[in-house]
Amino acid sequence: MDDHREQRGADGEGAGPRSIVSPRPGEAQRVGGVARESPESALGAAGGVEGAPRPPDEGRRRGRRRWAGAGISYAVTIFALVTLNFLLPRAMPGDPIDALLAQGSSGFVFGEEARAELEEYYGLDRSLAAQYGQYLTGLARGDLGRSIVTNTPVWDELARRLPWTLLLIVSAALVSTVVGLVAGVHSGWRRDRPMDRALMTMLLALREFPPYLLGSLLLYVFAVKLGWLPLFGAETPFSGAFSPVERVVDVGRHLLLPLLVLSVGLTAGNYLIMRAGMVGELGSDYLLLGRAKGLRERRLKYRYVARNALLPLVSLTAIQLGFALTAVVLIERVFSYPGLGRLLFEAIAVRDYPIIQGAFLLISVGVVTINAVADALYRRLDPRTAP
């Protein structure tokens, strides 16, 4: 039991950084394998060797301590991200004012006096600790500074873009979960048949396509050659004049291609974990009993086996929201989709550091928070890991 939990924690967190671009097949399999693996077979896996059998009482207490431990470790991670966001610009060579007013931006500083004024404004003439305190209190009030280019508060910019990104990642998570589930159930049920192999190869290969190529390809075909879908943006300009129904259709048409590209990246992971879950259940006694009772194949497949194999998928879906949040950085650029990723890209182009830092903070804290929720969700849902 302890082994099991230890492992789950390790691999669950592991899904974060591995998923920078796309989780690898082996990794996904591993996550999939872990969830239903019995403690005895966990020897080769992370931390598997440490846990010796314990009396049930102690296990329970350890479990509760683990809950607290996981919470603390996520809090520490978020605090570290906040601190990194403060320290990194200061650790880089060069003066922060130079960096803030990099070439190309409108705020070039003339003369020592103006520079001193700016240093005072940003509090750079004070000690590092004082600056850090100021940064933290500002952060607590939601103050992320102002954009260098537009001079609007960074938080306002982020808040304006966030809904589009949320729309994109939540819908992609839904689509990829449903598709991955159905494909995984089908594939795992008929393991090693041609259909299984075809699905496996196709989904794994599709996932390795960089989102920019796939996106660009889809745009070329559907927006340019066929002219069915819009080429960029999230809405038609001046769509305020549309009726509500027309607006929904308009937003949907703009959403379709980015959604497709993002979903392709996410589906493979869902598919693999669902397939692994199905395969793991196939030899079970209840299945034999169900067959002996004469239950229909369909009922057995979805009501019995898939239901038992579903658990890992739930937490993976949550983890994937975090992955999607980072993948949109690339995808939104291709489709000029006006979300956080696009904002980040625009800010990089003009080196608008306050915006870059604000977006970094929002995205990375979002990813860690989502992972923490996924972790907690899993612990709650799986009676074997619940304390």
Added chain:
Amino acid sequence: MSAQTSAPVEVAREAEPGPDQATEPERRRRSPLLVVGLGLLGLVLLVALIASLLTPHDPRAISGAALEEPSAGHPLGTDVPGRDIFAQLVFGARTSLTVATVSASLAMAGALLFGVLPALVGGAADSVSNRLMVFLLALPGLPLLVLVGSLAGESHLVVIVLIGFLGIAPNARILRSQTLALVQRGFISASQGFGGGPLYVLRRHLVPALGPLILVGFVNWAGLAVALEAGLAFLGLGDPSGISWGLMLNRALAQPSIYFSPMWTWWVLPAGLAVTFTVLAFTFVGVALEPSFNPRWLRSS
């Protein structure tokens, strides 16, 4: 230069699944994925090696008019200042392979240092480094890369090192767990009993025993590094004067009319496919090696 650094790795990769691994069923080693993957990698390596023979143009130099169409002189036309696109494509292979090998080597060296060595020493060293790795794993990679990349300015090296750095934690976790299992085995304690220090045991026993896992980790991270580097360059990070597939895509898609002219087919497509096939090749090799090496896969199958 990149070609030289990656050459020994290529050899090692082909040598590993050789006949001495007799425990494995033959069909695994002959997996078509491995053949296709190694073939593609060989092709990319070859292109990188003989890049200067393939094109007379310097990828950085202006060698024609702006946005020329493909011709005998410029097989894929030219970009905005008039640089040869085909030259950028073939020299881009060097960049990608360099990034792949350097980043993956860094990642695996770090994984040995922070995963295997502490596990061997045990005690506080192990628990501290394990905590550290768990913490690093929780950091979101791409946002971090973007932040550091944009702060570091026009440096390619920072990107390479950072990609390698991000690879340490996941690989250290895998290698550590395997080491913990290995340390229980007789030959390690025998060696330690005869006075073998941690470094000796690491070099003499653990690296050979972990070799397959290290190789798989290396290949997987190399593929990821290619994709990451291209993605970052695509976003406009890294050295803007460098030669890279991601940078080609960045420049191409910055053309407002790119989709409405045939340019798309000779500018976006080749660069995008080059990234895709290189990443796919690494993935194929990684996937093909994994089942034959990973003990957990063996048990389950």
